[in-house]
Amino acid sequence: MEKQTNICQEQAFNKVYKAQAQSLRNFMFFKTKDTDASYDLVQEAFLKLWQNCAKVTPEKAKSYLFTTANNLFLNTVAHKKVQFKFTQGVKKSQDNNSPEFLLEEKEFGQKLQKALDSLTQLQRTAFLLSRVEGKKYREIAAIYNISEKAAGKRVLDALEKLRETIENL
């Protein structure tokens, strides 16, 4: 008696959705720099997963989603030029709240946005996966099918490039 868990069952599918939607959304947001486009890509990737539910085991679902979303992204929005815009949360302020400090912070934030925008798609995504999502090099490597070392280098290169860009702005 073999109990086969299958994503074709609604419950199993919903479970995968709950577990992966947000991180997939972030991944796509880093890539597209666009809130709406990232939403569409996530939904499309899940639709593809549903259509191929018989072929994808629950363990493979995550990597299937990321690969599919990545391919969808490459097919559709790779050529679109979007300005990276994101809101920055306000730092929990217990310290310095002087207007000069706030202004300086704001300026730095804008520079950072521009710098992130100028990174290549791969560098930006790897960097943000590491920094914002707190993903380890190992996990980033798994998404891109590259070695852990290469993932680490990508993140480090991105950081150095960011600093360079910000200083020159």
Add this chain to the structure above:
Amino acid sequence: METKQALEKWLNNEATPAEMQVLNAWPDFDSYKKIDAHTKRMVLPEHDITSGIKALRDTPLFNKPQKQKRPKVVTMPMLLKIAAIFILLAGSTVFVTTLPTNIQAPIASIQTIELPDSSKITLKENARISYKKYGWPFNREVTLEGEAYFEVAKGNTFTVLTPRGKRECSWHLF
């Protein structure tokens, strides 16, 4: 170099206390920390799970029955299978029998060939003939290029096709 390595480890939250000391002593580290702190404050678009699932369910493509689709196997009735085998066999036999046999005499020598009805053809050097070995009883045709000597068995007629014309013969030496 050492600092770079430490920085890479720090980005992966794996820097050892010793490495942290190296980094903290490094004047550039502050600007990296600043970039890191600011980046971490990025507000991500929140993906609403419930409405996301609902939206998915509302797409027409989603509702097509996709459940455990099995690969389609084309089945044939037994009789059809047997018939197909025979048709294949018959087809290949016809194909093989209609293939002409080609013979070319080697340069500077002659060659004698015996046809299925025991007629004999002697090819002069570099002459070439082709005939259909298996269809012989029905199709007595020999295509000839060059010069040859025919020794036709009694009572048999066959056609010789040459580039210059067609020739029928009964028993003959020519």
